[in-house]
Amino acid sequence: MSARIIEVEGIGKRYWLHGRTRGYRTLRDTVSDVAGKPAQWARAMFGGAKNPARKEEKAHFWALKDVSFDVGHGEVVGIIGRNGAGKSTLLKVLSRITEPTTGIAKVYGRVGSLLEVGTGFHPELTGRENIFLNGSILGMRKAEIERKFDEIVAFAEIEKFIDEPVKRYSSGMYMRLAFSVAAHLEPEVLFIDEVLAVGDAAFQKKCLGKMGSISRTGRTVLFVSHNMSAVQSLCTRVVWLNRGQVHEFGDTRAVVSRYLQTAARSASEESWPDPENAPGNDKVRLKRVAVLPFDDRPITVETPFRIEIEFWNLLERATLNTAVEIFNHEEICVFSSFSRPQEMTPGSVTAVCHVPGELLNDALYRIKVFLVRDAREQLLIRDSVNFEVHDVEREVAYFGKWTGVVRPALRWTVDAQPDGIESQRQSVTVER
Amino acid sequence: MTTNVNAAAMTAPRAIIRPSRGWVSLRLGEFWEFRELLYFFVWREVKVRYKQTAIGAAWAIIQPLFTMLIFSLFFGRLAKVPSDGIPYPVFSLSGTVIWTFFANGLSQSASSLVDNSNLISKIYFPRLIIPVASVLSGLVDFAIGFMLLVVFMIGNGIHPTGRIIWLPAFVLLALASALGAGLWLSALNVEFRDVRYVVPFLVQLWMFATPVAYPSSLLHEPWRTVYALNPLAGAVEGFRWALVGTKYTPGSMFVVSAVMAAAALLSGAFYFRRMEKTFADLI
Ligand SMILES: Nc1ncnc2c1ncn2[C@@H]1O[C@H](COP(=O)(O)OP(=O)(O)OP(=O)(O)O)[C@@H](O)[C@H]1O
Ligand SMILES: [Mg+2]
Numbered sequence: 120m121s122a123r124i125i126e127v128e129g130i131g132k133r134y135w136l137h138g139r140t141r142g143y144r145t146l147r148d149t150v151s152d153v154a155g156k157p158a159q160w161a162r163a164m165f166g167g168a169k170n171p172a173r174k175e176e177k178a179h180f181w182a183l184k185d186v187s188f189d190v191g192h193g194e195v196v197g198i199i200g201r202n203g204a205g206k207s208t209l210l211k212v213l214s215r216i217t218e219p220t221t222g223i224a225k226v227y228g229r230v231g232s233l234l235e236v237g238t239g240f241h242p243e244l245t246g247r248e249n250i251f252l253n254g255s256i257l258g259m260r261k262a263e264i265e266r267k268f269d270e271i272v273a274f275a276e277i278e279k280f281i282d283e284p285v286k287r288y289s290s291g292m293y294m295r296l297a298f299s300v301a302a303h304l305e306p307e308v309l310f311i312d313e314v315l316a317v318g319d320a321a322f323q324k325k326c327l328g329k330m331g332s333i334s335r336t337g338r339t340v341l342f343v344s345h346n347m348s349a350v351q352s353l354c355t356r357v358v359w360l361n362r363g364q365v366h367e368f369g370d371t372r373a374v375v376s377r378y379l380q381t382a383a384r385s386a387s388e389e390s391w392p393d394p395e396n397a398p399g400n401d402k403v404r405l406k407r408v409a410v411l412p413f414d415d416r417p418i419t420v421e422t423p424f425r426i427e428i429e430f431w432n433l434l435e436r437a438t439l440n441t442a443v444e445i446f447n448h449e450e451i452c453v454f455s456s457f458s459r460p461q462e463m464t465p466g467s468v469t470a471v472c473h474v475p476g477e478l479l480n481d482a483l484y485r486i487k488v489f490l491v492r493d494a495r496e497q498l499l500i501r502d503s504v505n506f507e508v509h510d511v512e513r514e515v516a517y518f519g520k521w522t523g524v525v526r527p528a529l530r531w532t533v534d535a536q537p538d539g540i541e542s543q544r545q546s547v548t549v550e551r
Numbered sequence: 552m553t554t555n556v557n558a559a560a561m562t563a564p565r566a567i568i569r570p571s572r573g574w575v576s577l578r579l580g581e582f583w584e585f586r587e588l589l590y591f592f593v594w595r596e597v598k599v600r601y602k603q604t605a606i607g608a609a610w611a612i613i614q615p616l617f618t619m620l621i622f623s624l625f626f627g628r629l630a631k632v633p634s635d636g637i638p639y640p641v642f643s644l645s646g647t648v649i650w651t652f653f654a655n656g657l658s659q660s661a662s663s664l665v666d667n668s669n670l671i672s673k674i675y676f677p678r679l680i681i682p683v684a685s686v687l688s689g690l691v692d693f694a695i696g697f698m699l700l701v702v703f704m705i706g707n708g709i710h711p712t713g714r715i716i717w718l719p720a721f722v723l724l725a726l727a728s729a730l731g732a733g734l735w736l737s738a739l740n741v742e743f744r745d746v747r748y749v750v751p752f753l754v755q756l757w758m759f760a761t762p763v764a765y766p767s768s769l770l771h772e773p774w775r776t777v778y779a780l781n782p783l784a785g786a787v788e789g790f791r792w793a794l795v796g797t798k799y800t801p802g803s804m805f806v807v808s809a810v811m812a813a814a815a816l817l818s819g820a821f822y823f824r825r826m827e828k829t830f831a832d833l834i
Contacts, residue, residue: 130568134832164739215675217831218570225564230675238673241595243602255591256674284602 122227124308124339125190125213129222132183132208132363182208184363186222190341190356195334197354197371198343199378202502205363206343210234210310213341228307228339231258236314237297242286246277246296249285253300267303274329275299295322302329309333312343327353345485346450347375379448379483387411387506394431403439403490403498404431406467410486410506413476419509420481420526426472428488430499432463439463439498441470442489447482453524460494477528480521481510575824582677592684596659597691611695615651619644622764635766635797638707641700642791646763648700649790652693653725653783654754656686660733661750665740668834678827679820682737686730693722704795714793721789724812728782731815738826741833762787768799779804782812 183205190196198206211217213224214232239256240249250271254264264271272278275295277288285293298314311330327349334340334353344350350357350371357374359367367374388409391397397404406429412418413425428441442457458470484506490499510521582589601607619640626632627639634642660682664671667681704711740746761783770778779785779801785808791797 126564211672211831212568215566215568216672218828219568220570222569224568226566226568227564229565232675234673239670241599243599244595248598252591252595255588256670256676261587 122192123189124192124194124227125224125341127189127213127222127224128187130183130186130209130212130219130224131181131221132205132212132217133179133220134182135179181220182363183212183219186360186363186365188358188365188368190339193337193339194356195340195342195354197350197357197375198341198360199345199347199350199357199375200360200366201505204360206360207234207312208363209360210312210341210343214310226308229258230308230310231304231306232310232312233257233301233304233314234310234312236294236301240285240293240297243284245284246272246281246288249296250300253297254303257301257304258306259304263305271296271299271303274302291322298322298326302326302333306338308339308341310341313345344450345448347379347448349449351375387504389504390429397431398501399430399499402432402434402437402492404433405488405490405499405501406430408486408488408501408503410504417509418506419476419511420479420521421476421511421528423476424474424506426474426486428470428472430468430470430490432465432468434463434492435465437463438493439468440491440494441468441472442491443472444487444489445479446485446487447524448484451524453479453484457489457491460491478525479508480523480526481508483507571828573825574821577679577820577824578677582679585676585680588676589680589684589687592680593688596684596688600688608695611692612699615644615647615696616699618647618651622647626764632765633769635768635791635799637709637791637795637797641703641707641709641795642766643764644700644703645791645795646761646787648693648696649722649725649787650758650761650763650783651696652689652722653729653786654758655692656689656726656729657732657736658750658754659689660685660730661736661740662747663733664737664830665744665747665834671834672831678830679734679823682733682823683730686726686733689729700794709795711794712796714796717793718790721786721793724782724789724809725786727812727816728786731812731817731819734816734819734823738823738830741826741830757781757783760784766797767801767804772803775801776803776807779807780811782808782815784808786812 186205186209188196198209200206208217210232211234212219213226214230214234216232216234237253239253241252244252250268251261251264254271255261259267272281275292275298277292277296280288280292285296288296301314314326330340330342330349330353340353342350342354354371356369357367357371357378358365359374359378367377388407390407390409391405394404394406397406399405407427408429409427410418411425411427413422416422418424426443428443430441432439438460440458440460442455444455445453447453456472458472486503486506488499488501488503489497492498604610606613622643623640627634627643632639663681663685664678670676670681671678736746736750760781767775767778767784767788785801785804788797788801789805789808792800
């Protein structure tokens with residue numbers, strides 16, 4: 120933790136929105152926008168996103184704003200924040216995938232970045248071929264890949280299938296191979312974005328183990344995650360981003376605990392009064408997502424609550440249904456549930472999911488909303504509100520954290536046998 | 552080890568990240584550093600192309616062969632188009648082989664960025680590698696087509712002369728033209744998606760303007776030299792001249808075409824580099 124290896128000073132990133140809200144520009148748009156004005160024509164063509172044609176001039180927003188921090192050699196720094204806070208954007212800027220709009224950052228070491236596992240994997244190519252291709256894409260030299268080849272295959276546990284095209288792999292095998300290649304990167308500085316949030320629990324555990332061992336080899340790691348327990352066990356310091364700005368930067372325990380408190384307090388409701396700016400597309404648009412307690416008191420482990428999802432259906436006659444996935448702060452999906460598909464005409468729709476009490480443990484949860492057509496086409500997926508389930512006073516004198524992902528109230532029968540009878544039974548057994 | 556890194560940290564950063572403005576350098580040094588990745592991209596494209604198609608490499612023969620047959624029938628037999636003193640099938644096949652290399656290189660590099668959008672938004676590398684790899688991967692198809700041509704030459708009793716040493720220069724001319732146009736189009740395609748519809752049309756018109764099925768000797772000087780403003784005119788004529796041995800040596804055509812190809816390549820590369828910073832955001 121001596122010399123600085125990453126210095127970030129006043130980094131800002133502005134995105135133009137025309138690409139997202141209006142679809143890609145077509146030549147016709149540009150031609151009609153700037154018709155008869157060759158100078159503007161030229162500007163549209165040569166200026167790129169910096170000088171989009173007139174009217175769109177204001178449609179921008181800052182995904183990062185004046186972000187400054189530095190990282191010492193060998194440190195593991197976590198980056199946390201809500202959805203859309205700018206975490207991925209920060210990693211993209213630091214790994215030079217996209218340019219910042221303002222500011223300067225210096226990196227004093229060979230960088231490897233892992234914003235996704237399996238980037239560049241081609242389904243037609245074999246496992247062996249993909250290892251070389253993907254390794255090279257991630258910045259390994261051919262000689263280095265050859266040297267580590269056996270290790271990569273062994274870690275992924277796919278020895279038998281190494282010469283099969285990866286399109287024949289199960290998704291688990293595919294993920295294992297992809298992660299295994301990435302795990303054998305040896306840069307001085309490593310940027311990792313949420314890649315651990317994939318695969319099954321056992322595999323996640325293995326990945327976290329590997330991450331831990333990477334960080335112990337003295338490499339510097341910047342690590343984006345929603346998984347607070349992973350952040351707490353791996354990181355020394357944490358950058359908390361909020362709406363593109365550094366909200367707090369410091370010691371992991373302190374920052375994470377304040378982050379969790381704020382996340383819990385933050386509204387369990389998100390709404391978009393204006394359909395134009397609501398998340399969605401030309402088929403459906405979200406209007407409101409809310410988590411509401413049974414009465415006016417906070418949601419506890421005992422009380423039922425409901426999840427309300429309102430959206431605009433813009434489709435003429437479509438069979439739609441709504442689904443939710445509930446994630447805890449370790450990014451484990453606690454349960455998922457969906458409504459029965461129903462035929463609908465254009466208009467506003469309110470779907471309510473009733474969650475019984477005595478199901479969830481006390482923790483912070485996040486809701487992922489899905490709007491689905493014909494029970495298979497996902498029209499919209501959105502990470503939405505957080506909510507907290509509070510603990511209640513217990514009858515039992517145990518004050519530690521109740522373990523387990525869920526906390527159902529289950530019926531128990533306890534059959535206690537006084538000593539005498541017990542020994543009689545035993546004697547019966549012996550007689551036989 | 553640690554001390555090494557620290558010592559390095561004291562001196563110069565490996566990467567300085569800040570906004571760039573206006574025209575930027577081509578950074579060919581960095582391109583060279585990533586040559587292994589270029590190799591892997593070319594390798595991937597070739598592999599995937601031959602794996603995905605049912606008859607694989609046969610396409611590289613069928614395409615020029617049938618084009619040549621159609622040309623020979625309609626232009627050679629029916630329209631009696633002259634062919635600079637060589638048998639018309641060899642004449643048109645030689646034109647077709649080098650033209651196909653150019654046309655495929657152009658179309659593939661034009662869509663290459665959009666086809667690789669996932670890589671561009673997730674990984675850092677000099678973006679120039681992508682269109683360059685697309686054009687280079689066409690060399691394999693070209694080599695196969697070239698062998699077909701050699702078979703036809705032998706069948707027609709045509710032997711190459713000492714001029715053949717110039718052959719690589721004309722292949723390079725076609726390559727530079729394809730890449731020059733490909734760089735422009737691929738960068739434009741990121742922002743203007745309808746470039747995809749422009750390309751096939753452009754390739755078709757360009758072919759009519761190129762002496763594939765007819766000789767440029769139909770034109771008289773100075774128009775012949777003017778005609779070479781289309782760099783493919785020089786490339787196709789030169790390719791034929793070096794390999795099959797057409798009668799004239801249209802030297803001025805070669806010079807004009809070479810200058811045009813170089814201009815297309817340089818302007819394309821600088822335009823590409825200028826637009827590069829927006830790729831990851833728009834793609
Ligand atoms: N290419 C782009 N063009 C326009 N806006 C973009 C682009 N990429 C990201 N954004 C926007 O920038 C904001 C920050 O996005 P970013 O992906 O960095 O968030 P994040 O913190 O990684 O969120 P998550 O936790 O969901 O991954 C978001 O509002 C997003 O919609
Ligand atoms: Mg992200």
